[in-house]
Amino acid sequence: MNEAGCVAREPWELSFLAEPREVAGLRRVVRLHLKMWGLSRQTETAQLCVTEMVTQVIRRAGIGIPVSLSLPMKGTFLRVEVRVLGEYGAPMPASSRANDQEAVAELLLGSYAERWGTREGPGFKTTWCEIATGLTTPHGHGGGVRVTRAEAMISLYEAASAHGARMTRLTPVTATRVVI
Template sequence: MSACRYEVKRKSWELPFLAEPEEVAGLRRIMRLHLNHWGLPGAVEAAQLCVSELVANVITHVGAGTPTTLTVSMKGTHLRLEVQDPDSRSLPTLLSAHSEEEAGRGLSLVDSVADRWGVMLTASGKTTWVELATELSAANGHVSDPRVSKAEAVLALYGYSEAAPRQGTSLLSLAAAEEVSVHLIADLLHWLCAHGRDPDEAMDRAQIRFESEAGQLA
């Protein structure tokens, strides 16, 4: 029996905003929430740093209140961040490591964490982009995590007879995998009840453990 694989759909998204210092904290929070939702907690810190510095660069060199757009997408297994602004004249410049100027140091930080970055001139201004390596082995795959791997092994065994025949393939959609997960959890609660254990207590303990582990990755 071939193992099932569950895809994570990471659809690109964009967020228009005005480049103001008070917007940076909100952008960092959105990045953390969205990348955790995408299953990329390991990329959060670098992505937050890059977004903060690129937006700060717009504020400093183009001006506070500049209409700006953040676009987040996947390019293969790399996370791609784009910050677009309407000024094609003020181009980001990477200073040398020995420069005593404060301006431009943010790009040194970006350069230190990014796999690659650059600037594209567009008809409406410019786009500064950054690509960050992730732990993914496939664009729609999961980050290597033994807990996820164990869960997928169980779901492959448990859901094979129910979900796979209806799909006509062993590649289940995320929605189908979620449905199989719900059935599995419900059956485990029945098993606990049949053996004299409290299913509510088990659910509470599982939730606490999950939140604790998720918090360590945030």
């Protein structure tokens, strides 16, 4: 949490070599990271997306190539990105693909994530997906309307006390205790 009481969700990245044995470790790291961010409800979906994307990299690009996993926030969505250094085949629409495993993987990714896609540049390719978090703001939480109102009230009292305004009914500490 930062000084404003919001969860700091700074982009996070991990480099690794594409190896089947790495997938279990990546799933654990994603779980721990999302727990620190207060996004435990998104853990299973994020883990499934990471598994599918890394598995596709291994199938298409091969074992042992440099890959990175990144977890940035995009607005109120959790974005999961798997970036490969070098060239490998872009996904094709499932209807034109002969490989049933790839079609199933893309259908799974599409059903778990709100949206997904690929981005290519010189010497890299990124496959990404975005997962809904239920957050009201990118650095807030998914506590709903009541929690958002409570945060607003606490912020109002904190701002007023910081500017020397006299609090007649509630102090920020009392307001915090009442809200909690």
